[in-house]
Amino acid sequence: MAASERSRRTAREDIADSRYNSAGGRIDILEVSKLGCVRGDRRLFSGLDLSVSPGTYIQLTGPNGSGKTSLLRILCGLLAPAEGEIKWNGGNIRSLGEEYVADVTYLGHRHGVKEELSALENLRITNALNGVEISKERALAVLKEMGLAGRESLPARLLSEGQRRRVGLARLLVCNTKLWLLDEVLTSLDKGAVALVRSLIENHLSGGGIAIVATHQELELSAGHTKRLELTT
Amino acid sequence: MLRWLVWRDLMLAWRRRADMLSTVFFFVIVVSLFPLGIGPETQLLRTIAPGVVWVAALLASMLSLGRMFANDYHDGTLEQLLLTPQPLFLVVLGKTLAHWIVAEVPLVLIAPLVGVQFDLSGETLRILFVSLLLGTPVLSLIGSVGAALTLGLRGGGVLISILVLPLYIPALIFGAGAVEASIMGTTPTPHIYLLGAFAIVSLLFSPWAAAAALRISLE
Secondary structure, three states, X not given: OHHHHHHHHHHHHHHHHHHHHHOOOOXXXXXXXXXXXXXXXXXXXXXXXXXXXXXXXXXXXOOOOOOHHHHHHHHHOOOOOOEEEEEXXXXXXXXXXXXXXXXXXXXXXXXXXXXXXEHHHHHHHHHHHOOOOOOHHHHHHHHHXXXXXXXXXXXXXXXXXXXXXXXHHOHHHHOOOOEEEEEOOOOOOOHHHHHHHHHHHHHHHXXXXXXXXXXXXXXXXXXXXXXXXXXXX | OHHHHHHHHHHHHHHOHHHHHHHHHHHHHHHHHHHHHHOOOHHHHHHHHHHHHHHHHHHHXXXXXXXXXXXXXXXOHHHHHHOXXXXXXXXXXXXXXXXXXXXXXXXXXXXXXXXXXXXXXXXXXXXXXXXXXXXXXXXXXXXXXXXXXXXXXXXXXXXXHHHHHHHHHHHHHXXXXXXXXXXXXOOOHHHHHHHHHHHHHHHHHHHHHHHHHXXXXXX
16 A cells, blocks of 8 residues: 555656646646635735645744635635635636535634544545545554544544544545645644644645645645745734 | 435434434424314314324424534534535535435324324325325425525524425425325325425425525535
8 A cells, every 4th residue: 555655646746747847847736816805894815916836835824813714715615705816727716616626625623523423434434525435444544644543433522632633634644636725733733643744744745736734833844845925914 | 425425414313313303203292282182073183184294294394404504514524515526516415315314204204103193094194105205305405495594693493494484385285285185085196296396396496506505604
């Protein structure tokens, strides 16, 4: 399994490289232009321009209420922007629809973990719903890697906050999406889990992926290039 | 995909059996209160039976509609469902199907049993069963629109009844009408056909309307 994992990653790297070279320069696959967001009668941000190339990590910071969550929800398509547009590989994400959604993994600050289901069921069902059916053995291996060995069959409501967060994050090990949008996923995680998330993001970036993470914790990644985007109120 | 979604919702319902049972008990008790209150006047009981059973079914489904999307909304799995790479109306259809199996099918199955209290004949009980079998999908389908519209609102439970109950009226009229026709000794077929037509119409429109409502509710 590890071998196939590695080969897939190199394959993805190749794709990313060809993308770099074919146009004689780096192609930005995520382009945000003049984006504005209004919640209620408050304008959170406007005129936001951003272009992101493969292998980029963007740390999204800003005071509470500055629109970090709203920006991520706009980027994944849950929220319609007040103005501006978002392009993915040159196409507007609204018109791409499911094609775009298939390239994105969004983890919100709510875990997206069903309390009545076990970690194993949560992982397998969430992935199956996203079109990635995984075997029980694979799911158990993933959960073990996430540090949940021995707790795979407990209902998630018996897990601690951090463990539930780990169940949600386990999806990142399985999905093969290009754009990760992670909203405050590092809260209630211990040092080991933060290191795990860091290595997940590093792998993702070296495979030509993009990660946009709203967090106040510095991750200091060794792969990809790191950008910071600060929202102000 | 749809298979996984329905299976997931059925498993969740099984883990929260109490919710499902409370709907069934509500239905049984409401229907049983009428014969107990009115007394053994078989003629009167037969006359009111179709309306009573059908109205009780409508009210019982009100109890479960609020939970259709609310649980998923609160733990963040609903936004994950919105972000799965398939049309949203299919997701809604899957959840509606699961709701029908969990909340309505038990009512359909138990209705002939509680109908015995109203001194209905075997043939009429059969029509009651058929009319509910055709009519309850309408309740789930139209209910899904109401559930999606009231998602995350305070006092959504009352609001959902006000929104959805008027839309149930055609189903109530044709459903109860079929049973009544059978009691009167005439053919219930036209009512059943109209009920079926109404079910098809709501199947065509409800998932799209509910999907659009969900997008608005989650913004």
